[in-house]
Amino acid sequence: SRSGETLLETRGLVKEFGGLVATDDVSIDVKRGERVSIIGPNGAGKSTLINLITRRLEPTRGDILFKGESIVQMEPHQVVQRGISKSFQTASIFPDLTVMENAQIAALAAEHGEFGFNFLTHRDKLTDVHELAEDTLEAVGLLDRAHNDAEDLPYGDKRRLEIGIALAAEPDLLLMDEPTAGMSPEETQATVDLIEEVKEEMGLTFVLVEHDMEIVFSISDRIVVLNRGGVIAEGTPEEIRGDPAVQEAYLGG
Ligand code: ADP
Ligand code: MG
Structure with a gap:
């Protein structure tokens, strides 16, 4: 368009x-x-x-x-x-959270326009962006790892998650x-x-x-x-x- x-x-x-x-x-x-x-x-x-x-x-x-x-x-x-979104910043991954939570937070943070977005105060809203996060993870080939902790991903998958995080911001x-x-x-x-x-x-x-x-x-x-x-x-x-x-x-x- x-x-x-x-x-x-x-x-x-x-x-x-x-x-x-x-x-x-x-x-x-x-x-x-x-x-x-x-x-x-x-x-x-x-x-x-x-x-x-x-x-x-x-x-x-x-x-x-x-x-x-x-x-x-x-x-x-x-x-x-x-x-405008910049990808491939390892710092953008929350290692203790799951792959899915990372994608959801990225989507929510972009929506709210906050970089240091505090997800703990918005935890109930994560489900609002579940579909977008799921689509994003599918696009980067990480849907089957959605429930893994981000820190457990191999290096190449971490980089995939980084692009996923950037894309979740649409x-x-x-x-x-x-x-x-x-x-x-x-x-x-x-x-x-x-x-x-x-x-x-x-x-x-x-x-x-x-x-x-x-x-x-x-x-x-x-x-x-x-x-x-x-x-x-x-x-x-x-x-x-x-x-x-x-x-x-x-x-x-
Ligand atoms: P590239 O990404 O093409 O390798 P950079 O944009 O990183 O180049 O750097 C361009 C020039 O600016 C280099 O000479 C670099 O040393 C200098 N430079 C980059 N960032 C800083 C900074 N924060 N303070 C001082 N000099 C910097
Ligand atoms: Mg450079």
Whole structure:
């Protein structure tokens, strides 16, 4: 629905850490339904850009629009409430709770727009979101583990639960920063398959930071290349593959 609509837009975004320009006048846009990857060498500013979008970091200058509305003055939880969710933060899992409770809390927390949402005071409401939580767990292949404690899940399933937690918030835009970091080749493949499935089934819009070029080229509609904080190239996987500026940046030029 409303595909082609600009979902996210950064305008002249700058982030300085002391004298270091981590984000250098970045203007990008992401349309609804689009899958955009952000690549670039270590220290290029990829995570900084993601953290500016989630409002975990304060920009030095510039604006961020989401669905046409500036979010640059908002609190992180307000950004979540408006439909931006970041996945693959291990800290988002409550280890002592079951897989199902984790998904239910994620759904409720997004509804209430609170990140540090206190589920103990809302425990009776968990059943309200049971169906959504169940659908989410099914989508990430964890329904048969719904009643396991989250801490007992193997590593790969924990990462699945993290994406489940992000999806339970029913985001319009999912941000992922190096989702396959620290994974075995098998877990990496399973995660890529999962992202592909979610992309097909839910038509999800996402921005992915990923260093594995094979994954990037197979999963993206468009690629943004950062170097030293600035955008040096932008285009389809085919365009980026042959771009000399990209090759130079990756060769340490
Ligand atoms: P990437 O994710 O592309 O590897 P980052 O966005 O993490 O790059 O970092 C970009 C630059 O900003 C790097 O030079 C990094 O050292 C610096 N940087 C990141 N976060 C901070 C911070 N909190 N304080 C100071 N410098 C930072
Ligand atoms: Mg990073």
